[in-house]
Amino acid sequence: MAQDLFQAPDYYQLDELLSDEHKLVRDAAREWVKREVSPIIEDAAQKAEFPTQIINGLANIGAFGPYIPEEYGGAGLDQMSYGLIMQEIERGDSGVRSTASVQSSLVMYPIWKFGSEEQKQKYLPKLASGEFMGCFGLTEPNHGSNPGGMETKFKDMGDHYLLNGAKLWISNSPFADIAVVWAKNEEGRIHGLIVERGMEGFSTPETYNKWSLRASATGELIFDNVKIPKENLLPNKSGLGAPLLCLDSARYGIAWGAIGAAMDCYDTALRYSKERIQFGKPIASFQLQQKKLAEMITEITKAQFLTWRLGALRNEDRATSAQISMAKRNNVEMALNIAREARQILGAMGITGDYSIMRHMMNLESVITYEGTHDIHLLITGMDITGIAAFK
Numbered sequence: 001m002a003q004d005l006f007q008a009p010d011y012y013q014l015d016e017l018l019s020d021e022h023k024l025v026r027d028a029a030r031e032w033v034k035r036e037v038s039p040i041i042e043d044a045a046q047k048a049e050f051p052t053q054i055i056n057g058l059a060n061i062g063a064f065g066p067y068i069p070e071e072y073g074g075a076g077l078d079q080m081s082y083g084l085i086m087q088e089i090e091r092g093d094s095g096v097r098s099t100a101s102v103q104s105s106l107v108m109y110p111i112w113k114f115g116s117e118e119q120k121q122k123y124l125p126k127l128a129s130g131e132f133m134g135c136f137g138l139t140e141p142n143h144g145s146n147p148g149g150m151e152t153k154f155k156d157m158g159d160h161y162l163l164n165g166a167k168l169w170i171s172n173s174p175f176a177d178i179a180v181v182w183a184k185n186e187e188g189r190i191h192g193l194i195v196e197r198g199m200e201g202f203s204t205p206e207t208y209n210k211w212s213l214r215a216s217a218t219g220e221l222i223f224d225n226v227k228i229p230k231e232n233l234l235p236n237k238s239g240l241g242a243p244l245l246c247l248d249s250a251r252y253g254i255a256w257g258a259i260g261a262a263m264d265c266y267d268t269a270l271r272y273s274k275e276r277i278q279f280g281k282p283i284a285s286f287q288l289q290q291k292k293l294a295e296m297i298t299e300i301t302k303a304q305f306l307t308w309r310l311g312a313l314r315n316e317d318r319a320t321s322a323q324i325s326m327a328k329r330n331n332v333e334m335a336l337n338i339a340r341e342a343r344q345i346l347g348a349m350g351i352t353g354d355y356s357i358m359r360h361m362m363n364l365e366s367v368i369t370y371e372g373t374h375d376i377h378l379l380i381t382g383m384d385i386t387g388i389a390a391f392k
């Protein structure tokens with residue numbers, strides 16, 4: 001990739017609404033992405049490899065459990081800081097942000113919120129430092145948008161549980177040390193179980209040939225009569241509401257992250273448009289290109305405010321799941337549209353790996369589908385305002 005010259009757009013002086021701590025955390029993440037992610041990410045994406053060399057750096061900027069209390073190894077930050085870290089990481093690459101989101105919101109969060117004290121002590125500090133990497137198994141081959149229909153199940157065998165089933169499309173699965181897996185007991189009630197790599201009958205084959213999130217490893221989780229120690233069941237919450245709370249936290253991070261990807265595409269296109277000369281003038285001087293750029297900064301600014309407000313509500317524990325759905329849906333679509341427009345501004349250069357835009361665009365095709373599809377989030381808003389669920 002060409003040198004990273006990123007300059008963050010802040011058209012409405014949103015920085016003035018952030019505390020000194022927020023800016024400190026954000027700037028540290030921004031600096032780290034520029035130094036450690038930008039130089040290697042294009043190569044990793046081209047090779048379809050997760051760049052494991054950045055795990056320590058992610059831990060150091062607080063990307064693993066930003067809001068998990070320090071007593072468990074987390075960074076003890078607020079929701080705004082968490083969002084800003086996700087924004088900066090996704091400015092670099094949605095796949096890297098996915099790895100951090102899964103570790104924080106889908107693995108550390110359920111252990112912190114629904115786990116026993118022993119589970120918290122055993123897993124959280126290692127997950128925060130990156131010594132352990134985790135994954136989250138909810139989606140199944142036959143159940144994506146409708147996870148409540150899951151078929152993965154476990155049986156009480158007296159001194160242990162026996163787990164059977166399969167999960168698909170699982171980020172981090174090929175290298176994860178542990179998996180937080182959602183499965184039904186004999187009464188059909190959903191519970192979270194911590195499955196460790198090495199348990200007999202547990203395998204994690206990788207999913208190849210992705211055109212999207214290539215720098216993030218994706219795979220399956222297969223459970224063939226896996227013996228799970230009873231102390232690995234998350235004791236403090238069950239039912240579909242438990243994984244959905246994890247998804248709230250991850251979707252909130254995605255809402256911020258998508259802004260990062262959009263900012264990078266906009267900033268790249270703005271710079272290019274001022275440098276590229278056609279018909280004797282910079283292409284930035286043509287009205288059609290200005291329209292694209294002006295609409296981009298307008299949409300980014302609107303998303304920044306929506307998400308800032310969502311962060312304030314989450315800090316007060318008042319953000320609803322439907323509000324999070326709206327922000328996730330709006331921001332990812334916004335980012336994808338900006339990526340497509342920005343790609344056009346770069347002409348043929350836009351399709352090369354010399355610039356980040358095409359990679360962002362392809363990544364965002366996953367982001368718009370995972371953690372609840374674009375359609376489903378719309379239907380969640382519809383349900384929230386009408387009181388009628390149109391998706392069941």
Ligand SMILES: Cc1cc2nc3c(=O)[nH]c(=O)nc-3n(C[C@H](O)[C@H](O)[C@H](O)COP(=O)(O)OP(=O)(O)OC[C@H]3O[C@@H](n4cnc5c(N)ncnc54)[C@H](O)[C@@H]3O)c2cc1C
Nearest residue numbers: 136137138139144145169170171366370371372373375391
């Ligand atoms: C790269 C990647 C990483 C992922 N990582 C994880 C992970 O770590 N853990 C995990 O558990 N899952 C993960 N997922 C899975 C992801 O969450 C699912 O793909 C997603 O929930 C959608 O499920 P599906 O792909 O089965 O689509 P489907 O549910 O089959 O949907 C297909 C289409 O039908 C539409 N549709 C479905 N139901 C309705 C309805 N009622 N009304 C209207 N339209 C409907 C959808 O909007 C979509 O457009 C990942 C996915 C990807 C691509």
